[in-house]
Amino acid sequence: MSPTPGLGDRDLEAERAAARARLGGQKLIPQGLPTARVDQLMPSPENGRKTLHKVAELARTLKSDGMNTAMTVLPPDVFLAKYPQHKAAVQKAVREGVVYVVHHGHRRLAAAKEAGLQEVPILVRHTVTSPRIAAIQENLQRMGLNPIEEGEEFHQTLQEVDEETGKPYSQRGLAERVGASQTYISHRVALLRLVPELRQAVVNHWLKEQGVETDIEGLLLPVRPAATVYARLRQDLQQAVATGALAYEDAAVVCKLREGLQGAFAEGNLTIEAAAEIAKLPHVQQKLPDPPEPEEPAPEPEKQARPDAPVQTPAPEPEDVGSPFPTPRGEPTPENTDDQGDGNPAAASDAQPPAPPAPPAPLATPESGGDKEPGSEVVVAVPRVIELREKKDLDQLVLALIEHLTDEERDYVRQHLL
Structure with a gap:
């Protein structure tokens, strides 16, 4: 019967002792991705990206969070086997301490140097059919999130708490962490206010920029106008944009109005000319224009009396039937002159x-x-x-x-x- 049930005749303790003897007392340390010093890496002379963008933004991210994606590198002999024309430059770099030639990750290498990193993770490839084709394939396969998906990710992240400050992330703080501008983040978060038809139009435009052909026909919206104009409209006005009933020029004016005035425009109670004047004011001062005062009718011309027209005499007033004051008690009235008395x-x-x-x-x-005339008194x-x-x-x-x-x-x- 074995010392450990379920292992048959194997003795694990004896196997461990034999392994320690072979290592000469060295400890076994679990290994992750290999790393290399930044000064041991050289950019590839065959790099197709001649200008590196947003290096400073990426450097700020690497300084706070480190590099999470390993760079793909080639040993010098593997690289020269494909590109012997660079033999002199590569051999000179090797004499200066270079160990690998960067295959993918040139922007990350430049950002790591600017961030002052000492070591970076690497992935060493010893066999490659064509380094140039492999670079093209990686760039084509590295299809990121579309603007709407990015907006969702940014929005969810802004709800999380920053461990350093103990408060939810701000757009500026998130921009520094991910290596993007605050405008980039705010625009994509604003896209989430679009109606579904306009969201799809943004995705269609992005797919066209990525070189992906789609079967969807319709409106194509770049991110900037979609975020700064259409996302600020009421949903009914966004629907009007999707159907083509509201032009971009008018939408650019109406989006500057507060929501109540946008409703007045949608209901036809505000002209685009009046909206353009109101849009120049701050929101707190915007209001509907006062209705125009009704025009007074022109006075009718006085009719001139004809010389032979009879003169109209005023109608006789009704005879006074009595004084407006009641007769005091004891006074004789016109109707009754008898002495009524009041007990006195x-x-x-x-x-x-x-x-x-x-x-x-x-x-x-x-x-x-x-002279008196009848009825004229x-x-x-x-x-x-x-x-x-x-x-x-x-x-x-x-x-x-x-x-x-x-x-x-x-x-x-x-x-x-x-």
Whole structure:
């Protein structure tokens, strides 16, 4: 029976002891990707990328997070077997300490030098059919995320917490970590506000730039106008862009309006000319223009009377049926001159009837020469005069006012007495 169940006749402890004896006491250390010093690598003279872009941005990323992707390198003899014309340059670099020729990763090598890295991970290839074809294949196969997918990744990352600050990532902080500009990140996050039709138009434009032929026909939108113009529109206006009902020139104006004014434009209550003027103002000052004041109608010309036209005389006013003030108790009324009294015979006997009003003078027209004409007289109402001799007469008048006058009449009397 073996010392360890399930291993048959094998003795693991004995095998370990034999392995330690072969190594002479050295410890076994697990190995990851091999590394090389930066000064041991030389750029390939056959590199097809003559200008390296965004090296400084990548250097900031490498300084904070290190290099996560290994560079593909070739031993000098493997490289010279394919490109013997560079023998002198390669042999000179080898004498100066170069160990490998970079095959893929020239921008990473330049950024590593700028970031001050001492070592970088490498992947050594000893056999390659054609280094040039392999470089082309890697560039073609390195098809990154489309702008919408990048926007999703950036958006999700901005929700995470930065371990260094303990706060969610800012766009500027994320830009420094990934080696991109803040504008690059903000534009792609803004694309997430597009309606599906415009998102697809952005992807179609990107696929065309990548040289990928698609069967989708329709609108092609570059990232910049899609993020800075269309993403700032209401969804109904974005749909109008997708259907071709809203032109880019008009969209570039309307996108500067606050959402309420964009709704007024969509409903036809705001012209594009008025929108262009409002768009010049800050959002807090933007408002709908005041409606125009209605024009007053022109006065009608006065009709001139014909010389032979009859003169219209004013209609006679209705005869005064009585004084606007009620007759105090104890005063005789026009309808009833009998002594009614109010339980005070002395007050009734002392009251004197008012003098009758003078007859009104008739109105005469110029044509009549002052003569009266039937129906041309106007009766002028004369207020009744009440003579107050004693205080009790005033008391009776006040009582009558209180009982019979309306509110307006009370106010009138009160002002008159004051």
